[in-house]
Amino acid sequence: MDNPISKFKHWWQEALVESPLQQHSAVCISTIDEHGFPAGRFVDLKSVSDDGFVFCSYLDSAKGQQIAHNPKIAMTIWWDHVGYQVRVIGTAQLITTAQADGFWQSRSRSAQLVTTAFAQSAPLAAERDLVTKLQQASTGLADQAIARPDNWGGYCIKPVAIEFLTFRDSRLHLRELFKDQGEGWTKQLLQP
Template structure:
């Protein structure tokens, strides 16, 4: 066993990639608005480094508004086939424009166009309106690279707490928690 939560995350993530049938990188992102009202949705992990866990979104979406008002979030990975989950809590920051540009350039063209066409989280009167907007951006960028929209980019959750949960028989689960300190990480156990 390791005493480095990032190394342990990498071990569990690699095992999940080998066994989970879909979207191993799917994680629940929990936010709260300025008034403390919570919201949760699934997003995809797109990067992990010692600085934290990265996902990308429309920065005019509801989740982005929550993150601007309350720059703290929680993530949850749940891998049913592994019978494991990892909970991550920490501060939010925006990734650099260069990081956002690099990731955006790696996306499929239709995903890039969708980022331009979608007013994410806003009301949509009819699906045909969105499809028409998508067609407009297809025409606008025909024959050229699709640039990253100025309203689209990444966020990084820099963890101050990471909990590893392993299912055990009779609900006698194992829970290891790592808490960031000024000198690194402390580790402990939690009752199931």
């Protein structure tokens, strides 16, 4: 397959079928912090298209601030049950507010409440505040529809390189590197 986005869709679908994972679409997103250190964390991959890979988060979280400062970003996946690793590098762009609204509406009310109750990445004084803050948000919004907070949205990673690794017990892993330097995708095999 010569188009890496089509190949990714195919692999993702394969990984989802009878997935043993509780979190089917967790992917590691790496950003660069203000000191130049890489910072990785898992998020839920929402969608993929020719535009790129979309995940949602608080836009003013640590990752959000890092992306605002440096939009160069990496996404790494390991699907053990099918033996696939995928590595993506690219540039993160904000999705539109209409797209963010769509993803917000697809979330459960409890997920919306938690998002509304907290300021992601800000210090938490005590563990009990997890419950009290959620209760306050819940009481304040009883029976009301929960609007998407302005500081919650999503990013689309516009890829410049995507590497697919097919794991083999022999260690003769197949590594297929796709790059787009502005003239369409090129493919190169890499030694394992």
